[in-house]
Amino acid sequence: MESAFLLPDLDDEEARPFWDGTARGELLVQTCAACGTRRMPPRPMCPACRSLESTWDATSGRGRIWSFIVAHPPLLPAFAELAPYNVVVVELADDPLIRLVGNLLERSDGPINEIDPATIEIGEPVRAVFPTVDDVALPRWVRE
Amino acid sequence: MTIKGATAVAGIGQTAFGKGLPGSELSLACQAIAAAIDDAGLQPSDVDGLALYSMEDTREVDVARSVGLGDITFFSQVGFGGGAGCGTVGHAAMAVATGQCNVAVAWRARKRAAKASRPWAQVPTRVTGHWQWSRPFGLLRPVDEIAMLARRHMHEYGTTREHLANVALAFRKHANRNPNATMYEKPMTRDDYMNARWISEPLCLYDNCLETDGALAVVITSAERARDLRRPPAYIHAFGQGLNTQHQTMTNFFRDDPLKGPAWACADVLWRTADVGPSDVKVAQIYDAFSPLIPLSLEGYGFCARGEGGPFTENGNIEWPNGRLPVNTSGGGMSEAYVHGFNLVLEGVRQIRGTSTAQVDGADVSLVTSGEGVPTSALLLTKEQ
Numbered sequence: 001m002e003s004a005f006l007l008p009d010l011d012d013e014e015a016r017p018f019w020d021g022t023a024r025g026e027l028l029v030q031t032c033a034a035c036g037t038r039r040m041p042p043r044p045m046c047p048a049c050r051s052l053e054s055t056w057d058a059t060s061g062r063g064r065i066w067s068f069i070v071a072h073p074p075l076l077p078a079f080a081e082l083a084p085y086n087v088v089v090v091e092l093a094d095d096p097l098i099r100l101v102g103n104l105l106e107r108s109d110g111p112i113n114e115i116d117p118a119t120i121e122i123g124e125p126v127r128a129v130f131p132t133v134d135d136v137a138l139p140r141w142v143r144e
Numbered sequence: 145m146t147i148k149g150a151t152a153v154a155g156i157g158q159t160a161f162g163k164g165l166p167g168s169e170l171s172l173a174c175q176a177i178a179a180a181i182d183d184a185g186l187q188p189s190d191v192d193g194l195a196l197y198s199m200e201d202t203r204e205v206d207v208a209r210s211v212g213l214g215d216i217t218f219f220s221q222v223g224f225g226g227g228a229g230c231g232t233v234g235h236a237a238m239a240v241a242t243g244q245c246n247v248a249v250a251w252r253a254r255k256r257a258a259k260a261s262r263p264w265a266q267v268p269t270r271v272t273g274h275w276q277w278s279r280p281f282g283l284l285r286p287v288d289e290i291a292m293l294a295r296r297h298m299h300e301y302g303t304t305r306e307h308l309a310n311v312a313l314a315f316r317k318h319a320n321r322n323p324n325a326t327m328y329e330k331p332m333t334r335d336d337y338m339n340a341r342w343i344s345e346p347l348c349l350y351d352n353c354l355e356t357d358g359a360l361a362v363v364i365t366s367a368e369r370a371r372d373l374r375r376p377p378a379y380i381h382a383f384g385q386g387l388n389t390q391h392q393t394m395t396n397f398f399r400d401d402p403l404k405g406p407a408w409a410c411a412d413v414l415w416r417t418a419d420v421g422p423s424d425v426k427v428a429q430i431y432d433a434f435s436p437l438i439p440l441s442l443e444g445y446g447f448c449a450r451g452e453g454g455p456f457t458e459n460g461n462i463e464w465p466n467g468r469l470p471v472n473t474s475g476g477g478m479s480e481a482y483v484h485g486f487n488l489v490l491e492g493v494r495q496i497r498g499t500s501t502a503q504v505d506g507a508d509v510s511l512v513t514s515g516e517g518v519p520t521s522a523l524l525l526t527k528e529q
Contacts, residue, residue: 004269005269005280006269006270006271006275006279006280006284007269007270007271007280008270008271008272008276008280009270009271009272009276012272012273012276015276040277040398041274041277041392041398047390066296066397067292067293067295067296067299067397068292068295069283069288069291069292069295069344069345069346070342070344070345071282071283071284071288071344071345072341072342072343072344072345075282075284075285076284079282079284082282084342084345085282087281087282087283087288087292089292089296089397097400099397099398100277101277101278101281101283101395101397102281103281103282112281112282117345122295122296122299133280136280138280138281140281
């Protein structure tokens with residue numbers, strides 16, 4: 001059965017290496033094979049040098065919270081059941097200009113509404129975890 | 145070459161605003177367009193140009209054959225939702241200025257108040273493209289995406305909920321003077337704002353725009369022709385569009401400097417092609433799907449320094465009649481109606497005509513902006529050519 005959690009379509013060839021990485025427990029970032037510039041979200045051409053060649057390079061999986069929200073209804077039903085829950089944007093320690101959207105969890109397989117939102121702070125250090133929802137491992141975050 | 149003063153808005157028309165208005169979106173569009181043509185004192189057969197939002201569901205062919213328009217020699221659609229409003233008027237103005245058509249109509253019609261019509265409620269269970277980087281984590285709605293930027297703005301610059309309340313309260317006061325506004329007879333207090341339920345922290349209910357059924361239209365023609373028509377022309381002094389480098393629509397967290405939105409690029413072309421600057425603007429209609437777009441846009445269009453958008457709202461600065469820059473004088477998207485920002489264009493024209501219900505004295509330069517956080521557009525309207 002399809003999850004109601006709006007999972008990524010794994011047929012997207014541009015993004016597939018990222019999701020293959022999370023399935024292995026790795027946080028990969030698209031990197032230009034010619035000039036080394038990192039870019040996320042992925043795209044076919046390097047905006048710095050126009051190369052069409054890219055690699056997917058491992059990161060430390062560490063970062064800091066750049067911003068966050070706490071979502072309340074009205075929401076799609078699957079998410080409304082979990083509200084209020086947090087959504088964070090994390091800047092990566094390896095390259096703070098690379099940012100990813102995720103959730104802050106109390107534990108690596110915990111729900112997205114377990115942490116008291118009043119305790120979340122911009123700048124706090126976090127590390128990536130990869131809980132699985134259906135056939136996708138989503139990169140989420142726990143406190144360092 | 146610029147389009148400075150070459151064209152003018154010569155007619156405006158609209159339906160009532162409401163929830164569950166009778167008639168289809170097409171019927172509402174036709175009523176607004178016919179009213180705008182009448183307001184200008186023109187005939188439907190005079191119209192030979194059309195410009196609309198790419199998200200508009202009423203189509204050029206259906207509108208033209210319903211209203212009885214003439215042969216259409218220019219038609220254009222502008223993308224990116226609420227970023228398109230001023231863009232449709234600007235495209236029409238460029239087409240008139242370059243002789244591709246003589247009388248153009250731009251419009252927006254929506255039956256938005258039906259919950260099922262809200263775009264964010266219509267996502268499939270698998271997401272593709274750039275949405276896959278945000279939606280799986282529960283960042284679902286436009287308000288969530290703007291709340292993320294708002295929290296960061298608060299962190300970097302000390303913007304507060306008091307500042308956002310200043311925005312919501314100013315627009316509500318303006319709506320309380322406007323009999324056409326949804327919130328005409330509904331005053332709001334600071335306590336109402338502070339006690340409202342959360343939608344996406346740090347944003348509450350009153351940081352959000354309304355959901356409205358309604359349609360609005362404007363008629364654009366040459367400055368020369370507009371002078372002979374029924375209403376005082378609102379000259380189109382300058383027009384801009386902006387899609388800034390490395391921008392990603394709505395989820396604008398990925399560029400180097402996410403708090404610098406498309407308004408900055410749009411402002412560059414607007415002021416570069418104008419004879420006036422921000423200090424000459426007497427009144428502004430600023431796209432307000434969410435209250436944080438006001439400080440972000442005030443910074444982007446150069447009314448204050450970076451990070452000063454919050455404090456700019458203090459001391460009644462954006463309120464009619466005594467504020468330094470009265471903003472959204474008909475109530476805006478938050479308290480008049482949310483018709484994808486097109487009602488802001490009509491209020492910008494009314495300020496030049498002198499017919500606003502919160503009329504700014506000596507309003508000779510009137511700014512209108514479209515959606516911030518998406519590829520956007522803006523217009524500078526003037527009383528004198």
